[in-house]
Amino acid sequence: MVADRARGRVPFIAVSLNAGVEHRVYCSRFPAPQVRDLIGVHTHAPLPIMKNIQIIDGAVNCVYDLFAATEEQFALIFPGDTDIAFIDEVYERGDAVLLNAAFKAIWQRPVKKKAANGIHGTLFYELEQKKAYYPTRKDDEAINPNGSLLRAVKR
Incomplete structure (x- = not known):
């Protein structure tokens, strides 16, 4: 192991691919820079905490x-x-350059529903009519048209 580290190799890297789930990838045969490039994190940096976002759009064949x-x-x-969130509001209040960069990275990390x-x-696209049900933009506070x-039970 000491010889591996001296050659820039690492015994393992823990990668958080999903919020709260740790995966260990054994990489003792690959130089550390290659592994960092492959998984997009530095081996010595703290692992990012990931949050899952569900995408719902107006398409009849939307797959969530x-x-x-x-x-x-x-x-x-x-x-x-x-x-x-609703995509039009996200861009109204945020910096388009930062948001474009964030979405570019997010689209590279699909999550299987089972995992x-x-x-x-939840991020809505093309569903203006849904805004009335989420006036506070919090799922637990969704309301009916009558308010x-x-x-029935707040979660």
């Missing part, structure tokens, strides 16, 4: 995909303690 975002990327889309450790936010809570 999940993608992982870093906490910083998540905060760009969901300010404060909100967990519902997901929760859904931390009553959409869910």
Whole structure:
């Protein structure tokens, strides 16, 4: 192991691919710079905490995909303690350059639904009519058109 480190090789790298889930990748045969480039993190940097975002669009064949975002990327889309967002509002309040970069990275991290450790936010595209149900932009506070809570029991 000491000889491996002297040659720039690392015995393992722990990678957080999904919020709260740690995967260990054994890389003793690959030089550390190659591994860093492959997984997109530095072996000595703290691992990013990822949050899952569900995407819902107006298409009839929408499949409700999940993608992982870093906490910083998540905060760009969901300010404060909100967990519902609409893409037009996201771009109205944020910097387009930062958002484009964040979304470019997020789209590279799809999450299989079976492997997901929760859904931390929902991002709507082309569904203006849904805004009325989420006036606070918090899923737990969704309401009916008459103003009553959409869910009988608050979670």
